[in-house]
Amino acid sequence: xxxxxxxxxxxxxxxxxxxxxxxxxxxxxxxxxxxxxxxxxxxxxxxxxxxxxxxxxxxxxxxxxxxxxxxxxxxxxxxxxxxxxxxxxxxxxxxxxxxxxxxxxxxxxxxxxxxxxxxxxxxxxxxxxxxxxxxxxxxxxxxxxxxxxxxxxxxxxxxxxxxxxxxxxxxxxxxxxxxxxxxxxxxxxxxxxxxxxxxxxxxxxxxxxxxxxxxxxxxxxxxxxxxxxxxxxxxxxxxxxxxxxxxxxxxxxxxxxxxxxxxxxxxxxxxxxxxxxxxxxxxxxxxxxxxxxxxxxxxxxxxxxxxx
Amino acid sequence: xxxxxxxxxxxxxxxxxxxxxxxxxxxxxxxxxxxxxxxxxxxxxxxxxxxxxxxxxxxxxxxxxxxxxxxxxxxxxxxxxxxxxxxxxxxxxxxxxxxxxxxxxxxxxxxxxxxxxxxxxxxxxxxxxxxxxxxxxxxxxxxxxxxxxxxxxxxxxxxxxxxxxxxxxxxxxxxxxxxxxxxxxxxxxxxxxxxxxxxxxxxxxxxxxxxxxxxxxxxxxxxxxxxxxxxxxxxxxxxxxxxxxxxxxxxxxxxxxxxx
Numbered sequence: 001x002x003x004x005x006x007x008x009x010x011x012x013x014x015x016x017x018x019x020x021x022x023x024x025x026x027x028x029x030x031x032x033x034x035x036x037x038x039x040x041x042x043x044x045x046x047x048x049x050x051x052x053x054x055x056x057x058x059x060x061x062x063x064x065x066x067x068x069x070x071x072x073x074x075x076x077x078x079x080x081x082x083x084x085x086x087x088x089x090x091x092x093x094x095x096x097x098x099x100x101x102x103x104x105x106x107x108x109x110x111x112x113x114x115x116x117x118x119x120x121x122x123x124x125x126x127x128x129x130x131x132x133x134x135x136x137x138x139x140x141x142x143x144x145x146x147x148x149x150x151x152x153x154x155x156x157x158x159x160x161x162x163x164x165x166x167x168x169x170x171x172x173x174x175x176x177x178x179x180x181x182x183x184x185x186x187x188x189x190x191x192x193x194x195x196x197x198x199x200x201x202x203x204x205x206x207x208x209x210x211x212x213x214x215x216x217x218x219x220x221x222x223x224x225x226x227x228x229x230x231x232x233x234x235x236x237x238x239x240x241x242x243x244x245x246x247x248x249x250x251x252x253x254x255x256x257x258x259x260x261x262x263x264x265x266x267x268x269x270x271x272x273x274x275x276x277x278x279x280x281x282x283x284x285x286x287x288x289x290x291x292x293x294x295x296x297x298x299x300x301x302x303x304x305x306x307x308x
Numbered sequence: 309x310x311x312x313x314x315x316x317x318x319x320x321x322x323x324x325x326x327x328x329x330x331x332x333x334x335x336x337x338x339x340x341x342x343x344x345x346x347x348x349x350x351x352x353x354x355x356x357x358x359x360x361x362x363x364x365x366x367x368x369x370x371x372x373x374x375x376x377x378x379x380x381x382x383x384x385x386x387x388x389x390x391x392x393x394x395x396x397x398x399x400x401x402x403x404x405x406x407x408x409x410x411x412x413x414x415x416x417x418x419x420x421x422x423x424x425x426x427x428x429x430x431x432x433x434x435x436x437x438x439x440x441x442x443x444x445x446x447x448x449x450x451x452x453x454x455x456x457x458x459x460x461x462x463x464x465x466x467x468x469x470x471x472x473x474x475x476x477x478x479x480x481x482x483x484x485x486x487x488x489x490x491x492x493x494x495x496x497x498x499x500x501x502x503x504x505x506x507x508x509x510x511x512x513x514x515x516x517x518x519x520x521x522x523x524x525x526x527x528x529x530x531x532x533x534x535x536x537x538x539x540x541x542x543x544x545x546x547x548x549x550x551x552x553x554x555x556x557x558x559x560x561x562x563x564x565x566x567x568x
Contacts, residue, residue: 015568054410054567078412088407092324101320105411107310153411 003066005030005157005188006051010060013046020046022212023060028190030156033183035199035206036192037294039304042209044192045085048161051190053077065156078106081150085161087142089149091135095126098134099149106153113152120148124178140171147178158182160191164198176201196294208294208301215301220294227300228292229254231270235284236262245282252276257299266296313413317421320404322428329432336386336436340378344444347501348374364503368532372446376531377500379437379452379459380523386433387426387463388491391470392483395422399475405566415562419555423468430463431456441531451531458530458547462523465547466491468554475561494520522546 006028013021021043028034036044049055050062053073062069064076089098096117103113121127124144129137134145143163150158163179164172179202183189193199199206200220208216208223216223233253237244242263250256252273253265263284267273270289277283298304325332352370355361365373398405405418434456441447470486497507498520504512515521526543529535 052410054406056567074412074414077410080410082410084403084406084410086403088403090320090324090402090404092327097323101323102407102411104311104316104319105408105413107313107316107412 004028005032006034006062006064006190008047008051008060008062011047011050011057011062012059013043013050013055014058019212021050021058024207024209024212024214026207026214028188030188031186033189033191033202033204035190035203036209037194037196037199037203037206037298038192038209039194041211043212044209045161047209048159048190048192052080052082052159078153079156081153081155081158083143083146083150083158083160083163085165087146089134089142089145092133094131094133095121095137095145096130098145099152102149103152108153116152116154117148120151123151123181124148125174138171140167140174143167143171143175144178147175151182155187157188157190160189162192162194164193164195172198196298199294206294208298210302216297223294223297224292226297228296229266230268230292231266232290232292232296233265233267233270233273234262234288234290235265235274236286237284245277248277248280248282255300264296264299266292313417314420314424317408317413317418318424318428320408321422321425325425325429332429333432333436336382336433337440340375340382340437340440341443343378344371344375344440348444364506366503366532366534368534369446371444372532373528374501375441375444375447376455376528377524379434379441379455379527379531380462380520381495381498381500382433382437383430383459383463383523384466384491384494384520387430387467388470388487390426390429391467392474392486393480395471395474396477396480396483398422399565400478405562409566415566416559418566419471419558419562422471422558423464423551423555426464426467427460430460430467434459434463447531449531449533451533455527455530458523458526458544461544461547461551462519462527465519465523465550465554468551468558470554472554472557472561475558475565494518499524519547519550 004027006026008024008026010023010025011021012019012023024047036047038044046055050057050069051064053064053069053076057069065079067076069076090101093101099117099120100110100113103116108116118127121130124147126141126144126148129141134142137145160179164175167175176198179189183202189202191202203220205219207214216227218226236242242258246256246258249263249265253267255266257264265273274287274289348371352374355370361370362368408418409415438452438456441452497504497511498515498518504515504521507515522543526535526540526547529540
């Protein structure tokens, strides 16, 4: 295996007495799409900021491209593209100007910056918006400008902090499609998300973080098969009645989670479980069988849902 | 070698400024004209009638006395305001400075780049004032050319310490009081409208400590050719001290805020 692009050992980030990242180990290989999945406050952004060399490491070791952020921050940052959680665009400037000033930060010559800008706007499908002020763009379009901007230096590693948070479903799919293309071209992507579908779509491998620690690691499929069942039966019995049939449900399912509004029954064959329950006169107001997702993995690992 | 980092930072601000610089220059031309017509000529006509006014003003007309100070006050207000809300935008609202430091730029590059931009902007304003002052016999002199860089330095003596303050703030709540209780009093008591010797004795040292008085005295002395090299050097050193000290503090506060 090649030398890892990012290697962290017992990595810690403290803010005064608060421990945001509590001793994590990570290896990210070149060409990999690696994800940090976890709720808000899990330590994902703090980790990303340390990798991006904009936040000093409190303890432990971290290398990016085999370099030490404390000594070679400038060199590392020149090889990284960053898409921050909140867009950091200049609203008063045009889309094109936003890309060109950013290229100047990397000391890319203006002619070259213009050429790359036109290619990248084409890539994120915003060519016709090149002369528009960023202020006038939709949320999804601004996100795409941020992505184009992060690619202006032709980075070897792209860091995306919650790239689709706050976007409508259609805008998310457009963005996923663009990120998927980058992945196909061999880019190394590191992203954080609290959307399990996003992690499933984009990540080859991910770590689940909770309260500063890594609680599980693997590919989306292997995490699901390890921590969940193939299918999940979701049943609603109406308010306050979800617990009434708990004994009967537990007898047929592999595992049951009681949520405030519904019961989740983990089983290889969800329809089969539902049929058995109906035979035993356990009839929910509504029932739905779905495939297991990372949400279920997270619930299993932490006892909380990601949306909390 | 490529372009120095500070110029690449300033390029962003200048790109934004490019849209408004003509209005800024026009403002710098007309605003002092208004002040000069109102206070310089109006109040000046009364002041110059007083028997001992010329000696109190150092042997010049009130118009010349007041007009020559406007170089420094315009810079103070231009650069001072620039160091408040627009800086807050870079740190907290648009987060432009956070974007910069995720590239090869360092927080120190951002500080120097911002200073370059302040200098460019105050230079436009000071040039506008200098052009306005050429319209009056009492202030028309080659000293106006030399006063432009002094006005720029005066602007930096305000902008950099204020920028250091802004970089540590979460909100703009403190900005109106800064305008009201720091900039306006300096404007009123910093030797702009009358010599600070007219102040109560206990207040005079306060004016010495304020950067504006030094900027005003130096601009006035150069424009009216009424200052000796020793005094000029002293004023210059104080202004450099405020600007340089502000820069040093900024390098620390920028690092702390941008790289927690």
